[in-house]
Amino acid sequence: MIKVPELQQVKLYAGKLSDLERVMEYLRQRFNGATFMGYKLQNSMPVFGEINSLSDMPIRVSDIQRPGYYELIAGYRFRLSYASPKWYLLPPEHSILKVSPDYEFVDSTNNSLANKVVMFGIKSCDLNAIAVLDAILIGKHPIYTKKRSSVIAIIIEECLEPAETCFCSITGTGPTVLKGYDLAYARLDEDTVIFKAGSTLGEEIIKATGLREAVQEQVKSYYNAVERAMSIMSTRLPHLEEIQKALRRNVINEKLWKTLSEKCTGCGNCNYVCPTCFCVEIVDRVEESYTTRTALWTACCTYTYGLVAGGHFRRDLYMRYRHFILHKFLFYPKQTGGLLGCVGCGRCTTWCPLGLDLKETLVKVVEEVR
């Protein structure tokens, strides 16, 4: 978990929204021809895609999130939408192989990839989710590897007020960042923006845009806000160790998992919107000219998952719902060399059409032990 004192070793700079605009401008010139990817408003909904200017971004809205509920109102506290950097790095549908009618193979991993990408305004939880995907897919998934290596700069927007569904301070993945980024900014109020550098590129940006060091009062209110955000989230769940211990003890508690997944219909929304879910299924699309072998996002909560030649190893839905939770909290660390599979973003909860709440599930598992 990030401690506020650790953060205090970083120098803070202050500016206005217009300075953020200048940061973007500077990066555009610095990386001529780069594509900027981030949250952008499309038909009044924040999606993940190419941004051309600050005005494309959800900078004048706040999101209201509850289990199964999402709304945008006027404000300056945008946290998340269903989308995440995964939409760029591991697209929902990607072709992995093309074959001609004469069985001639065509490399289809090359086409239409941007060669330089700046991630702009992604969240601390998003950055941690990318680290999880990296640990699992780099060098193993050719498209992910190519897309990931196209990312040349990462600019983070820190949250000073979490959404109702967020719990990144529990998973140690936010709301502030310590490493793995170039520049981070946080919106102290509607127009005041606090900046910090996370790399030499970040320092260069700060220098080039002439940002001034934050005054003591700004520094204080930034840390106060961070602390407040973290303490709000810390009341939402028990400690991670306690959650993991309770999960371990309840792996074979069939009755508990059946109750917890009572309302789950196995629709898979939780998996698709989760920024660290990476499972795909493979389909062959036979066309008149080429046949394409395509990878599609799949979901461990759907019946497809666990279906193998000759049988099904997680036939009952409760087993798949359980797997989803256990994978995030117990199995990912084994796969990633220690990283948790859940970054506390709450997307699975907000975007579950049935309103199943991950936090509630975890609390109930812990209560079962207590």
Added chain:
Amino acid sequence: MIRVLVAKLTSCSGCLNEVIYALTHSDIRAKYNVTYFTEVLNVDKISNAELAFIEGSITTKHQEEFLKNLRSQVEFLIALGTCALMGGVQSLRLEGNIEDVKKTIYPEPRYIDILSEVKPVDSVVKVDFAIPGCPINGDALVSFLRKYALGGLPVAIYETVCSECKRKNIPCIIVTQKSPCLGPITISGCGALCPQFGRGCYGCYGLKFFDITREKINALLDRLVELKVDEGNLKAILLAYSFKLYSKLKESRC
């Protein structure tokens, strides 16, 4: 060339239109020879074939015999669409008395010779492959025909409309608009056609036949009733598009 029969029972011909669409592809025409298809060919005698496509459900004694005879002449039978698989919208009449139903439509109901039930194709003959939809997705049929011609079959993928909806980058309309949607319990295949146009799924591909219990349906219905949707209407829709499964779940309350 692979010999094919295309037959219709009680249905609207919507799925047959998709068969015609599939046959507009020249590579498919080059491999298949349709020998019986009353909507298109002037042939009224059934002869041996490799494949048969059946649209519609059984609502008369005659249809039942016709289907049994057809099954004995083909190697591989494919049921097309919600009527063939679930019963179809004609199942709505099962809520009432059959004689009353006849009277509401026909001036001389005594001439109407129909069964009191509505039977999906698999309740009468063996079905080898099913393509859901109301109507079916023409591209699913094209894909089937291309793979079958190569000696294979499409791999069945068990998902709901939500899977296709998310992969198409559509924000959930239950979550963002408080609009009703049956996507979470409806089998995939349409490509999330309705949510793509900002409208809820009304389940025309039918309930998914895996993972679903009465409780799960109720959990979604409760959620939709919270969004001020009339429960009676939702149940009528489930009966119309998913009669075979929904009526069973209704009895067992599993």
